[in-house]
Amino acid sequence: MKIAVVGCGAVGSFYGARLARAGHEVHFLLRSDYESVRRRGVRIQSPEGDFEVRPQCAQRPEEIGPADLVLIGLKTTANDQFFRLLPPLVNPATAVLTLQNGLGNEEQLASLFPSEQIMGGLCFVCLNRVAPGVIQHLGYGQVVLGEFQRPPTSRTHELAARFCEAGVPCTVTENLAQAHWEKLVWNIPFNGLGVAGAAGPEVLERLCFPGPHEPLSLGAARGPSQLTTHPRPLTSATMMNVRKSETTGPGRPSSSFSASRPASLFPCLTTDELLADAGWARLVLELMLEVISAARALGFRVPDAFADEQIARTRKMGAYKASTLLDFERGKPLELESLFLEPLRQAGRAGVAMPRLSALCAVLT
Numbered sequence: 001m002k003i004a005v006v007g008c009g010a011v012g013s014f015y016g017a018r019l020a021r022a023g024h025e026v027h028f029l030l031r032s033d034y035e036s037v038r039r040r041g042v043r044i045q046s047p048e049g050d051f052e053v054r055p056q057c058a059q060r061p062e063e064i065g066p067a068d069l070v071l072i073g074l075k076t077t078a079n080d081q082f083f084r085l086l087p088p089l090v091n092p093a094t095a096v097l098t099l100q101n102g103l104g105n106e107e108q109l110a111s112l113f114p115s116e117q118i119m120g121g122l123c124f125v126c127l128n129r130v131a132p133g134v135i136q137h138l139g140y141g142q143v144v145l146g147e148f149q150r151p152p153t154s155r156t157h158e159l160a161a162r163f164c165e166a167g168v169p170c171t172v173t174e175n176l177a178q179a180h181w182e183k184l185v186w187n188i189p190f191n192g193l194g195v196a197g198a199a200g201p202e203v204l205e206r207l208c209f210p211g212p213h214e215p216l217s218l219g220a221a222r223g224p225s226q227l228t229t230h231p232r233p234l235t236s237a238t239m240m241n242v243r244k245s246e247t248t249g250p251g252r253p254s255s256s257f258s259a260s261r262p263a264s265l266f267p268c269l270t271t272d273e274l275l276a277d278a279g280w281a282r283l284v285l286e287l288m289l290e291v292i293s294a295a296r297a298l299g300f301r302v303p304d305a306f307a308d309e310q311i312a313r314t315r316k317m318g319a320y321k322a323s324t325l326l327d328f329e330r331g332k333p334l335e336l337e338s339l340f341l342e343p344l345r346q347a348g349r350a351g352v353a354m355p356r357l358s359a360l361c362a363v364l365t
Contacts, residue, residue, distance in 0.1 A: 001019075001024045001025065001068045001069060001162065002024075002025045002027070002067045002068045002069070003016065003019055003024050003025065003026045003027065003067055003068065003069045003070075003071055004027045004029060004061070004064050004067040004069070004070045004071065004089045005026060005027065005028050005029065005055070005071045005073065006029045006061075006070060006071070006072050006073070006074060006085055006086065006089070007029075007072055007073035007074030007075070007078070008028045008029065008030055008033060008037070008073065009073055009075070009129050010073075010127035010128060010129040010135050010323075011073040011099055011123055011125070011127060012028075012071060012072075012073025012074075012099070013028070013042050013044075013073070013129070013133070013135050014044060014125070014127055014135050014137060014141075015071065015073070015099065015123070015143070015163075015168060016028060016042070016055060016071060016073075017042045017044050017051070017053045017055070017135070018044075018163075018166040018167055018168050019071075019162070019163075019166045020042075020053040020054075020055050021051060021053050021166065021167075022162070022165055022166035022167070024162070024166075025056070026053075026055045026056065027055060027056045027057075027058055027064045027067070028042075028055045028056070028057050028058070029058050029059075029060075029061055029064065029085065029089075030057055030058065030059060031059070032132070033132040033133055034057060034059055036131075036132035036133045037055070037057050037132070037133040038057040040133055041053055041054035041055070041133065042054075042055060042133050042134075042135070043133060043134045043135070044135050044137055045130075045134065045135070045136045045137065046136075046137035047137070047138075047139065048137070048167075060088075061085050061086070061087075061088040061089050062088045064088070064089055065088065065089070066088075066089060066090060066091040066093075066094060067089050067090075067094055068093070068094065068095065069094070069095050069097060069159070070086060070089045070090060070094060070095070070096045070097065071097055071099065072086075072096070072097065072098040072099060072100060072105075072109075073099050073100070074100065075100075075327070075332075075333070075335060076100050076101060076102060076104075076105060076335045076337065076338040076339075077332075077333040077334070077335055077337075079100075079105065079108050082108060082109065082112060083112060086109075086112060086113075087112065090113055090117070092114075092117075094117060095117060095119055095155060095159065096109055096113055096117050096118050096119065097119040097120070097121055097145070097159070098118075098119070098120055098121065099121045099122075099123050099143070100338065101183075101187060101323070101335055101338055101339055102180070102184070102187070102335060102337075102338025102339040102340075102342065102343070103180055103184075103338055103342040103343055103346065104337070104338055104342045105120070105338060106118050106119075106120050106148040106149075106176070109148075110148060110149075115148055115149055115150075116147075116150070118147075118148035119145060119146065119147055119148060119156070119159070119176075120145075120146050120147075120148060120176045120179075120180070121143050121144065121145050121146075122143065122144040122146075122173075122179055122180065122183050123141075123142075123143055124140050124141070124142045124143075124144070124183075125137070125139075125140045125141045125142070126138035126139045126140055126317060126320055128321075128326070138320070139317065141168055141169060142168075142169040142170065142171070143160075143163055143168055143169070143170045143171075144170070144171050144172070144173050144179055145159060145160050145163075145170060145171070145172050145173070146172065146173040146174075146175070146176030146179055147176060148176060149176075149177075151174055152172045152173075152174060156172050157172055160172050175300070177298075177300070178295070178300040178301075178302070181291065181294070181295035181298070181300050181302065181343075182295070182300075182302055182306065184291050184295075184339070184343055185288050185291045185292060185295075185302070185306060185307060185310055186288075186310045186314070187322070187339055188287055188288075188291055188339065188340065188343065188357065188360075189274075189283070189284040189287040189288055190271055190274065190284070190314065190322045191322040191323065191324035191325070191335075191339055192287070192324070192339070192340060192357075192360045192364060193207075193269065193274055193280060193283060193284060193287070193360070194268050194269045194270065194271070194274065194321065194322050194324065194325045195268055195324055195325055195328045195334070195364060196360060196363045196364065197266060197267075197268055197269035197273075197274070197280070198265045198266050198267065198268050198269075198328070199265070199266070199363060200265075200266045203363055204279050204280065204283065206359060206363065207283055207356055207359050207360060207363070208279070208283060210355040210356055210358060210359035268321065268325040268328060268329060269325075270319040270320060270321050270325070271314050271317055271318075271319070271320045271321075271322065272315075272317075272318055272319045272320070273319070275311065275314065275315060281311075283356065284311065285307055285311065286356055287356050287357060287360070288306075288307035288310065288311075289304060289307055290347075290354045290355075290356055290357055291343070291354075291357070292304060292306060292307060293352055293354075294343065294346070294347035294350065294352045294354060297347070297350040297351065297352045298346065298347075298350050323335075324339065334364065336361070336364055336365055340357065340360065340361050340364060341361060341365070343357070344357050344358060344361055
Protein backbone atom coordinates (compact mmCIF):
# COMPACT_ATOMS: atom_id res chain seq x y z
CA MET A 1 0.00 0.00 0.00
CA LYS A 2 1.26 3.47 -0.88
CA ILE A 3 0.72 5.76 2.10
CA ALA A 4 1.29 9.51 2.31
CA VAL A 5 1.67 10.92 5.82
CA VAL A 6 0.74 14.61 6.10
CA GLY A 7 1.65 16.08 9.46
CA CYS A 8 4.69 14.20 10.69
CA GLY A 9 4.66 15.15 14.35
CA ALA A 10 4.29 12.61 17.12
CA VAL A 11 1.09 10.97 15.86
CA GLY A 12 1.82 10.95 12.14
CA SER A 13 5.40 9.80 12.62
CA PHE A 14 4.51 7.03 15.07
CA TYR A 15 1.79 5.42 12.98
CA GLY A 16 3.60 6.09 9.73
CA ALA A 17 6.71 4.41 11.10
CA ARG A 18 4.70 1.38 12.23
CA LEU A 19 3.21 1.00 8.77
CA ALA A 20 6.61 1.47 7.12
CA ARG A 21 8.14 -1.21 9.32
CA ALA A 22 5.35 -3.55 8.17
CA GLY A 23 6.54 -3.15 4.59
CA HIS A 24 4.23 -0.50 3.16
CA GLU A 25 5.52 2.23 0.84
CA VAL A 26 5.33 5.18 3.21
CA HIS A 27 6.04 8.78 2.19
CA PHE A 28 6.46 11.55 4.77
CA LEU A 29 5.54 15.09 3.70
CA LEU A 30 7.95 17.14 5.80
CA ARG A 31 8.86 20.73 6.55
CA SER A 32 11.31 21.57 9.34
CA ASP A 33 12.28 17.93 9.98
CA TYR A 34 13.00 17.15 6.34
CA GLU A 35 16.81 17.08 6.52
CA SER A 36 16.89 15.15 9.80
CA VAL A 37 14.47 12.47 8.62
CA ARG A 38 16.05 12.23 5.17
CA ARG A 39 19.48 11.64 6.70
CA ARG A 40 18.67 9.61 9.79
CA GLY A 41 15.15 8.29 9.33
CA VAL A 42 12.53 8.09 12.08
CA ARG A 43 13.36 6.59 15.45
CA ILE A 44 10.66 5.31 17.79
CA GLN A 45 11.54 4.90 21.47
CA SER A 46 8.99 2.56 23.00
CA PRO A 47 8.58 0.21 25.96
CA GLU A 48 7.49 -2.29 23.31
CA GLY A 49 10.93 -2.03 21.69
CA ASP A 50 12.83 0.74 19.92
CA PHE A 51 13.04 0.73 16.14
CA GLU A 52 14.03 2.90 13.20
CA VAL A 53 12.60 3.24 9.70
CA ARG A 54 13.54 5.25 6.64
CA PRO A 55 10.40 6.51 4.95
CA GLN A 56 10.57 8.26 1.61
CA CYS A 57 10.80 12.00 2.25
CA ALA A 58 9.24 14.87 0.33
CA GLN A 59 8.84 18.60 0.80
CA ARG A 60 6.00 19.06 -1.68
CA PRO A 61 2.93 16.83 -2.16
CA GLU A 62 3.55 16.77 -5.90
CA GLU A 63 6.73 14.79 -5.24
CA ILE A 64 4.61 12.00 -3.75
CA GLY A 65 1.63 11.95 -6.08
CA PRO A 66 -1.62 10.02 -5.56
CA ALA A 67 -1.56 7.46 -2.76
CA ASP A 68 -3.78 4.58 -1.70
CA LEU A 69 -4.07 6.12 1.77
CA VAL A 70 -3.48 9.66 2.98
CA LEU A 71 -2.84 9.68 6.72
CA ILE A 72 -3.38 13.11 8.27
CA GLY A 73 -1.61 13.88 11.55
CA LEU A 74 -1.64 17.67 11.25
CA LYS A 75 -2.64 19.83 14.17
CA THR A 76 -6.15 21.08 13.48
CA THR A 77 -4.80 24.64 13.56
CA ALA A 78 -3.31 23.83 10.12
CA ASN A 79 -6.56 22.68 8.52
CA ASP A 80 -6.59 25.79 6.37
CA GLN A 81 -3.73 24.15 4.46
CA PHE A 82 -5.81 21.13 3.37
CA PHE A 83 -6.59 22.69 0.00
CA ARG A 84 -2.89 23.13 -0.76
CA LEU A 85 -1.41 19.92 0.68
CA LEU A 86 -3.95 17.22 -0.09
CA PRO A 87 -5.25 17.36 -3.70
CA PRO A 88 -1.97 16.19 -5.30
CA LEU A 89 -2.10 13.09 -3.07
CA VAL A 90 -5.69 12.10 -3.81
CA ASN A 91 -7.31 10.34 -6.75
CA PRO A 92 -10.79 8.74 -6.86
CA ALA A 93 -9.48 5.54 -5.25
CA THR A 94 -7.66 7.22 -2.34
CA ALA A 95 -8.85 6.81 1.23
CA VAL A 96 -8.33 10.03 3.21
CA LEU A 97 -7.94 9.23 6.92
CA THR A 98 -7.67 11.96 9.54
CA LEU A 99 -6.24 11.06 12.93
CA GLN A 100 -6.81 14.58 14.25
CA ASN A 101 -8.36 15.66 17.53
CA GLY A 102 -11.85 16.96 18.02
CA LEU A 103 -14.82 17.74 15.81
CA GLY A 104 -15.19 19.15 12.32
CA ASN A 105 -12.13 17.69 10.59
CA GLU A 106 -13.97 15.17 8.42
CA GLU A 107 -16.44 17.88 7.41
CA GLN A 108 -13.60 20.11 6.24
CA LEU A 109 -12.13 17.24 4.21
CA ALA A 110 -15.54 16.52 2.71
CA SER A 111 -15.57 20.05 1.31
CA LEU A 112 -12.61 19.02 -0.86
CA PHE A 113 -13.28 15.36 -1.64
CA PRO A 114 -16.31 13.05 -1.96
CA SER A 115 -17.59 12.06 1.48
CA GLU A 116 -17.21 8.36 0.72
CA GLN A 117 -13.43 8.85 0.53
CA ILE A 118 -13.26 10.33 4.05
CA MET A 119 -12.44 8.29 7.14
CA GLY A 120 -11.71 9.22 10.72
CA GLY A 121 -9.43 7.58 13.25
CA LEU A 122 -9.21 8.10 16.99
CA CYS A 123 -5.82 7.50 18.56
CA PHE A 124 -5.54 6.38 22.18
CA VAL A 125 -1.82 6.74 22.71
CA CYS A 126 0.75 8.59 24.84
CA LEU A 127 3.41 10.11 22.59
CA ASN A 128 5.96 12.93 22.60
CA ARG A 129 8.15 14.25 19.81
CA VAL A 130 11.45 14.67 21.65
CA ALA A 131 13.66 15.69 18.69
CA PRO A 132 13.38 15.93 14.90
CA GLY A 133 12.47 12.46 13.72
CA VAL A 134 12.52 11.03 17.26
CA ILE A 135 9.23 9.96 18.87
CA GLN A 136 8.89 8.74 22.43
CA HIS A 137 6.07 6.22 22.83
CA LEU A 138 5.04 6.10 26.49
CA GLY A 139 2.13 3.71 26.25
CA TYR A 140 -1.10 2.57 24.61
CA GLY A 141 -1.48 2.96 20.84
CA GLN A 142 -4.95 1.77 19.84
CA VAL A 143 -6.64 3.29 16.81
CA VAL A 144 -10.41 3.22 16.28
CA LEU A 145 -11.41 3.61 12.63
CA GLY A 146 -14.73 4.77 11.22
CA GLU A 147 -16.34 6.01 8.04
CA PHE A 148 -17.61 9.56 7.68
CA GLN A 149 -21.41 9.70 7.83
CA ARG A 150 -21.89 6.02 6.98
CA PRO A 151 -21.40 2.58 8.52
CA PRO A 152 -18.13 0.67 8.11
CA THR A 153 -17.39 -0.95 4.76
CA SER A 154 -15.03 -3.69 3.64
CA ARG A 155 -12.42 -0.97 3.17
CA THR A 156 -12.69 0.00 6.84
CA HIS A 157 -12.05 -3.54 8.02
CA GLU A 158 -9.25 -4.09 5.51
CA LEU A 159 -7.45 -0.95 6.70
CA ALA A 160 -7.95 -1.98 10.33
CA ALA A 161 -6.29 -5.30 9.45
CA ARG A 162 -3.31 -3.44 7.92
CA PHE A 163 -2.87 -1.49 11.17
CA CYS A 164 -3.06 -4.68 13.22
CA GLU A 165 -0.46 -6.35 11.00
CA ALA A 166 1.77 -3.34 11.68
CA GLY A 167 1.54 -3.91 15.44
CA VAL A 168 -1.12 -1.26 16.05
CA PRO A 169 -4.21 -2.49 17.92
CA CYS A 170 -7.07 -1.33 15.70
CA THR A 171 -10.83 -1.70 15.91
CA VAL A 172 -13.73 -0.41 13.84
CA THR A 173 -16.55 1.75 15.16
CA GLU A 174 -20.07 1.58 13.78
CA ASN A 175 -20.56 5.29 14.53
CA LEU A 176 -17.62 7.63 14.03
CA ALA A 177 -19.48 10.69 15.33
CA GLN A 178 -20.26 8.96 18.63
CA ALA A 179 -16.66 7.80 18.94
CA HIS A 180 -15.51 11.41 18.59
CA TRP A 181 -17.78 12.51 21.42
CA GLU A 182 -16.60 9.64 23.59
CA LYS A 183 -13.00 10.75 23.11
CA LEU A 184 -13.96 14.33 23.96
CA VAL A 185 -15.01 13.06 27.38
CA TRP A 186 -11.27 12.68 28.07
CA ASN A 187 -9.82 15.34 25.81
CA ILE A 188 -11.80 18.33 27.00
CA PRO A 189 -10.99 18.13 30.73
CA PHE A 190 -7.40 16.93 30.56
CA ASN A 191 -6.32 19.16 27.68
CA GLY A 192 -8.32 22.19 28.77
CA LEU A 193 -7.84 22.13 32.54
CA GLY A 194 -4.17 21.23 32.21
CA VAL A 195 -3.57 24.50 30.39
CA ALA A 196 -6.08 26.53 32.42
CA GLY A 197 -4.17 25.56 35.55
CA ALA A 198 -1.35 27.80 34.35
CA ALA A 199 -3.54 30.75 35.36
CA GLY A 200 -3.24 29.69 39.00
CA PRO A 201 -5.69 28.68 41.72
CA GLU A 202 -8.02 31.60 40.95
CA VAL A 203 -9.04 29.97 37.69
CA LEU A 204 -10.34 26.96 39.59
CA GLU A 205 -12.78 29.25 41.40
CA ARG A 206 -13.89 30.76 38.11
CA LEU A 207 -14.52 27.38 36.53
CA CYS A 208 -16.30 26.05 39.60
CA PHE A 209 -18.65 29.05 39.65
CA PRO A 210 -19.28 29.67 35.94
CA GLY A 211 -22.30 31.88 36.49
CA PRO A 212 -24.38 33.56 39.19
CA HIS A 213 -27.09 30.90 38.94
CA GLU A 214 -24.73 27.93 38.99
CA PRO A 215 -24.68 25.82 42.20
CA LEU A 216 -21.49 26.15 44.21
CA SER A 217 -20.64 22.47 43.84
CA LEU A 218 -16.93 22.75 44.43
CA GLY A 219 -16.92 25.75 46.71
CA ALA A 220 -18.48 23.92 49.63
CA ALA A 221 -15.12 22.56 50.69
CA ARG A 222 -13.27 25.78 49.88
CA GLY A 223 -15.56 28.49 51.20
CA PRO A 224 -16.87 31.43 49.15
CA SER A 225 -14.78 32.77 46.31
CA GLN A 226 -12.38 35.55 47.30
CA LEU A 227 -11.83 36.67 43.69
CA THR A 228 -11.99 40.36 42.98
CA THR A 229 -10.66 40.03 39.40
CA HIS A 230 -10.97 37.33 36.79
CA PRO A 231 -7.87 35.65 35.43
CA ARG A 232 -6.84 36.87 32.00
CA PRO A 233 -7.64 34.62 29.05
CA LEU A 234 -4.71 32.35 28.25
CA THR A 235 -3.00 32.26 24.90
CA SER A 236 0.15 30.46 23.90
CA ALA A 237 1.86 33.84 23.55
CA THR A 238 1.55 34.47 27.29
CA MET A 239 3.87 31.53 27.91
CA MET A 240 6.66 33.83 26.78
CA ASN A 241 6.03 35.91 29.92
CA VAL A 242 6.65 33.11 32.39
CA ARG A 243 8.98 34.22 35.15
CA LYS A 244 10.37 32.61 38.26
CA SER A 245 8.89 33.62 41.59
CA GLU A 246 8.88 32.52 45.20
CA THR A 247 7.01 29.32 45.96
CA THR A 248 4.62 28.38 48.69
CA GLY A 249 4.70 24.69 47.88
CA PRO A 250 6.51 22.22 45.62
CA GLY A 251 7.09 24.11 42.40
CA ARG A 252 4.08 26.44 42.75
CA PRO A 253 4.59 30.22 42.41
CA SER A 254 3.18 32.39 45.16
CA SER A 255 1.86 35.00 42.72
CA SER A 256 -1.44 34.69 40.87
CA PHE A 257 -2.29 35.24 37.23
CA SER A 258 -4.82 38.02 37.37
CA ALA A 259 -5.72 41.25 35.65
CA SER A 260 -4.16 43.31 38.45
CA ARG A 261 -0.53 42.34 37.87
CA PRO A 262 1.90 41.56 35.05
CA ALA A 263 1.44 38.20 33.32
CA SER A 264 2.94 35.41 35.40
CA LEU A 265 2.07 31.79 34.87
CA PHE A 266 2.00 28.72 37.03
CA PRO A 267 3.13 25.38 35.60
CA CYS A 268 0.59 23.50 33.52
CA LEU A 269 -1.10 20.59 35.29
CA THR A 270 -0.36 17.01 34.27
CA THR A 271 -3.04 14.36 34.45
CA ASP A 272 -1.87 13.06 37.81
CA GLU A 273 -1.81 16.58 39.30
CA LEU A 274 -5.37 17.23 38.15
CA LEU A 275 -6.59 14.01 39.73
CA ALA A 276 -4.56 14.39 42.94
CA ASP A 277 -6.29 17.65 43.90
CA ALA A 278 -9.89 17.31 45.08
CA GLY A 279 -11.04 20.55 43.44
CA TRP A 280 -9.51 19.88 40.04
CA ALA A 281 -10.58 16.22 40.13
CA ARG A 282 -14.18 17.21 40.82
CA LEU A 283 -14.04 19.65 37.92
CA VAL A 284 -12.62 16.94 35.64
CA LEU A 285 -15.64 14.78 36.47
CA GLU A 286 -18.14 17.61 36.05
CA LEU A 287 -16.73 18.52 32.63
CA MET A 288 -16.88 14.88 31.60
CA LEU A 289 -20.53 14.69 32.63
CA GLU A 290 -21.30 17.85 30.66
CA VAL A 291 -19.76 16.29 27.56
CA ILE A 292 -21.70 13.08 28.11
CA SER A 293 -24.93 15.06 28.51
CA ALA A 294 -24.28 16.86 25.22
CA ALA A 295 -23.48 13.59 23.47
CA ARG A 296 -26.75 12.06 24.64
CA ALA A 297 -28.71 15.09 23.45
CA LEU A 298 -27.17 14.52 20.02
CA GLY A 299 -28.43 10.95 20.02
CA PHE A 300 -25.35 9.07 21.22
CA ARG A 301 -25.76 6.54 24.00
CA VAL A 302 -22.91 7.31 26.39
CA PRO A 303 -23.51 6.28 30.03
CA ASP A 304 -22.42 8.38 33.00
CA ALA A 305 -20.22 5.47 34.09
CA PHE A 306 -18.03 6.16 31.05
CA ALA A 307 -16.57 9.13 32.95
CA ASP A 308 -15.50 6.93 35.86
CA GLU A 309 -13.89 4.49 33.44
CA GLN A 310 -11.88 7.29 31.83
CA ILE A 311 -10.69 8.61 35.18
CA ALA A 312 -9.63 5.15 36.35
CA ARG A 313 -7.69 4.61 33.11
CA THR A 314 -6.01 8.00 33.43
CA ARG A 315 -4.80 7.32 36.96
CA LYS A 316 -2.63 4.54 35.51
CA MET A 317 -0.94 6.95 33.08
CA GLY A 318 1.09 8.78 35.71
CA ALA A 319 2.33 12.32 35.05
CA TYR A 320 1.15 12.64 31.46
CA LYS A 321 1.01 15.95 29.61
CA ALA A 322 -1.84 16.09 27.12
CA SER A 323 -0.96 17.44 23.68
CA THR A 324 -2.49 20.88 24.29
CA LEU A 325 -0.20 21.39 27.29
CA LEU A 326 2.86 20.67 25.16
CA ASP A 327 1.67 23.09 22.47
CA PHE A 328 1.04 25.78 25.08
CA GLU A 329 4.45 25.36 26.70
CA ARG A 330 6.13 25.57 23.30
CA GLY A 331 4.26 28.72 22.34
CA LYS A 332 2.34 27.01 19.53
CA PRO A 333 -1.27 27.66 18.52
CA LEU A 334 -3.79 25.62 20.48
CA GLU A 335 -6.46 23.37 18.96
CA LEU A 336 -9.23 25.44 20.49
CA GLU A 337 -11.67 25.23 17.59
CA SER A 338 -11.90 21.46 17.22
CA LEU A 339 -11.47 20.47 20.88
CA PHE A 340 -13.52 23.11 22.69
CA LEU A 341 -15.43 25.63 20.59
CA GLU A 342 -17.06 23.30 18.05
CA PRO A 343 -18.28 20.88 20.77
CA LEU A 344 -19.74 23.85 22.65
CA ARG A 345 -21.51 25.05 19.50
CA GLN A 346 -22.95 21.61 18.74
CA ALA A 347 -24.20 21.27 22.30
CA GLY A 348 -25.85 24.68 22.04
CA ARG A 349 -27.63 23.70 18.84
CA ALA A 350 -28.92 20.60 20.66
CA GLY A 351 -30.25 22.79 23.48
CA VAL A 352 -27.74 21.63 26.09
CA ALA A 353 -26.07 24.12 28.44
CA MET A 354 -22.40 23.45 29.19
CA PRO A 355 -21.55 26.16 31.74
CA ARG A 356 -18.19 24.71 32.75
CA LEU A 357 -17.04 24.19 29.18
CA SER A 358 -18.23 27.69 28.35
CA ALA A 359 -16.20 29.11 31.25
CA LEU A 360 -13.20 27.02 30.20
CA CYS A 361 -13.43 28.39 26.66
CA ALA A 362 -13.49 31.91 28.08
CA VAL A 363 -10.25 31.21 29.94
CA LEU A 364 -8.52 29.59 26.97
CA THR A 365 -9.53 32.01 24.23
